[in-house]
Every structure is written in structure tokens, then in C-alpha cells.
Amino acid sequence: MSLLRIALAPLGELHVETPLSFALLDRQGNFEREGRGILAELAQQAKGRTVEMVLHPSDSLLAELEFPPLPVARLSAAVRCAVEPLILGGSQPMRIAHGPRTEEGMVAMGWVEREKLDGLFHLLARQRLKIRGLYAAPFFLPVGNTRWCACLWDGYLVMRHGIEAGWVHPLPDSALTQMGDPPAGTDLLWLGDAPLERPELADSTHGAAALCWIGPAPSWGLQGGDSASAGDVRGWGKPLVCCAIALMVWVGGLNLHAGRLERQGKALQAQMTMRVQQAFPEIPVILNPLQQARQQRDVRLAGGDQATAATDFGRLVQATAEAMPFMAGSVKELTFEGSTLQLTLLQDANKPPGDGDWQTLLAQAGLDVSDTPAGWRLQARAGESSIATPGEELDE
Structure with missing residues (x-):
């Protein structure tokens, strides 16, 4: 040159x-x-x-x-x-x-x-x-x-x-x-x-x-x-490039670790659901395996009137699950008292669809639904003798 x-x-x-x-x-x-x-x-x-x-x-x-x-x-x-x-x-x-x-x-x-x-x-x-x-x-x-x-x-x-x-x-x-x-x-x-x-x-x-x-x-x-x-x-060119590369590697590793934890969590949830279904086949729908298993255990230990309540609880949960499938994976806690089911949701819970079809299905099942600061409250409509699953007619 x-x-x-x-x-x-x-x-x-x-x-x-x-x-x-x-x-x-x-x-x-x-x-x-x-x-x-x-x-x-x-x-x-x-x-x-x-x-x-x-x-x-x-x-x-x-x-x-x-x-x-x-x-x-x-x-x-x-x-x-x-x-x-x-x-x-x-x-x-x-x-x-x-x-x-x-x-x-x-x-x-x-x-x-x-x-x-x-x-x-x-x-x-x-x-x-x-x-x-x-x-x-x-x-x-x-x-x-x-x-x-x-x-x-x-x-x-x-x-x-x-x-x-x-x-x-x-x-x-x-x-x-x-x-x-x-x-x-x-x-x-x-x-x-x-x-x-x-x-x-x-x-x-x-x-x-x-x-x-x-x-x-x-x-x-x-x-x-x-x-x-x-x-x-x-100047700062090379140090910034090195920092950017290090940040990309760190974020990539963090995403891989988060993905691995998510897969492990889903596998654990599926395993818990399967074991609860095996132990309590009378539960129609599993939304919160650990809590529902505890409730069934308590019913079996107490016997008597709680057996009827468990049946009503199971029907209420089944009707809710079939009418509100968007709630899958979003329920943090279930609370059943009398004929009322309270759903406490996670912070990142799925939002309901805007078409209102799910509310129609709940009404057909004889349920009233209202939102609460923590989630949803579902209750059998007054005067209904039983809870029907969506698509079935109520006995008069």
C-alpha cells in the first residue's frame, strides 16, 4: 500500500x-x-x-x-x-x-x-x-x-x-x-x-x-x-458492543431457564391433576388439584351433610368449567360456601370473550355470575332445585 x-x-x-x-x-x-x-x-x-x-x-x-x-x-x-x-x-x-x-x-x-x-x-x-x-x-x-x-x-x-x-x-x-x-x-x-x-x-x-x-x-x-x-x-464503542453481547447471552439464558421452569410447572400440574382424578373419580372437573383434593378429603372424613354439599360443589364446578373454558390455568383459589362458588384468579388470568355466550350457558345451567375484585362469584339461582350442565334443560 x-x-x-x-x-x-x-x-x-x-x-x-x-x-x-x-x-x-x-x-x-x-x-x-x-x-x-x-x-x-x-x-x-x-x-x-x-x-x-x-x-x-x-x-x-x-x-x-x-x-x-x-x-x-x-x-x-x-x-x-x-x-x-x-x-x-x-x-x-x-x-x-x-x-x-x-x-x-x-x-x-x-x-x-x-x-x-x-x-x-x-x-x-x-x-x-x-x-x-x-x-x-x-x-x-x-x-x-x-x-x-x-x-x-x-x-x-x-x-x-x-x-x-x-x-x-x-x-x-x-x-x-x-x-x-x-x-x-x-x-x-x-x-x-x-x-x-x-x-x-x-x-x-x-x-x-x-x-x-x-x-x-x-x-x-x-x-x-x-x-x-x-x-x-x-471510545465506548467496543465496551458497549461487549455489554450488548453479554446482555443478549444473559437474556437468552434467562428465557431458556424460564421456558424450562414453565414446562416443569405444567408437567407437575398435569401429574397432580391425574393423581387427584385417580384418588377422587367423583370430581367431574379439576381446576385446582390441591384444594379440591383437600376438600374431598375433608368431606370423606366428616361424612353426612357434607356429602350432599360435595355433590353440589362438583356439579357447580363442572357447569362453571364447561361454560368458562377460558379460566383454565387462571384459577388461584376455589371457595365453596352454601351454594356459592368463589373463584380467586391469578394476576395474569385470561380475560373472558366479549361475545357473552359463556354467560348464556351459565344462565341455561341455572347459575348467576358476578365479577368481584378478586375474580368471579357463581351461585345457583334461587328456586332452582338442581344445577344442569350447559346444553341440558333444567327439571321443572
């Missing part, structure tokens, strides 16, 4: 209309062209391309220190401790990143204000500009085993001396004087205008427009860690 590389302005001054320098590289990493554009224009240029950015030198705070061999997790902690004395005000407000430990034991590291970095990521996200990497200022410069590379950028000396290492200095002339000559066997490639104190460096500026963009990216940058990259702004 071809590559778009962008050089950022100082983060404290960056906004949507800030013109930024950029370069396009082909799939082989060869320079195609460079230009300037605002973020909205760069978002158009980025379509179908990988995007990388380098920070302005004023935001590129770098160091290189020596460390003993350490596991990766402990090396990160050691780097944070080592950087602490170099940062005014402590490391908490800073985003710190570092590269791998080299064979010589050196570790390159950089840091930037977390608040400024978050502002950059939010700005890029609003422009839908996704980036693969965010690096310090030196890391677009070319590099080789026998070559250092340097240039001037807005008055800062920017130098790269390895795949993973580089540095930035605000006083170029002083820095070049202190640096002296590169190590033996190493050449210094200077790109662009030379410092006043080192005019001889201008001889190596041929092809600078292309070379300052084509260097290989390091293995570490400031786009990861505890700050989200603009290419993958970590």
Missing part, C-alpha cells in the same frame, strides 16, 4: 485550518511528490493509503540512556523512572514511549504532553483521518549503518543516528560544536540549508526534498500505549 507522510505543526497551535507539509511515497517507499494542505485535504489524500505522522521538533522530547537486560514489562517501568528526573513537574501528565534495548544496552525514549496528544487524536478523529504511526521529529529521515542524517526544521537541529534513535536540539550551532565529528567510519548526511557555523555541510544537500521523507519508521512511536491513535480512537 502507498504511504502518506505528514509533518505536524506544534500541537499547541494545531487546528483544522493549519497548513501541513506532506509527501506521497509509492508501494516500494520511493518518493513521488510533496506538498502542503489542511487536515480536510489530507484526509482526501489518505484514501487508500497508509498514513504516518511526525511531531514538530518542539513536541519531540527525546533521550537515550543505558539499561541492563530486563524483561519488557520491567524495562517500561525502568524507563519511566529514568525519565522522571528529566521532566519538569513529574511524568504523570506525559505520554512516555521507548524503543527496544540495543546490543550496546542503549534505549531510546520520548515523551509528550498527554493533553496535547489527546487533542491531536480527537482532531484527527473528527476529520476521519486514520494513522498507523506517530513518531518524533527525526524518524522520517534516512538512516544507515554508516551514516547519520540531520537537517534544520524551524530553527531546531533534528538528527537521526539509527533506526530507533535520534535527537532534537533547539540551538543548532551549539549542538554541532559540542557534537564534533561523527564516530569513525560514519558519514553525516545533511539535508537542506546548512547552519552558519558549518557551511561545508551544504555540499551534501542534493536530493534533500525526497530524502527527508523516505526513512524507515522505527518500531516504537507515540500512537499506542495509554493514548488511543487517531486510526483507532478507543
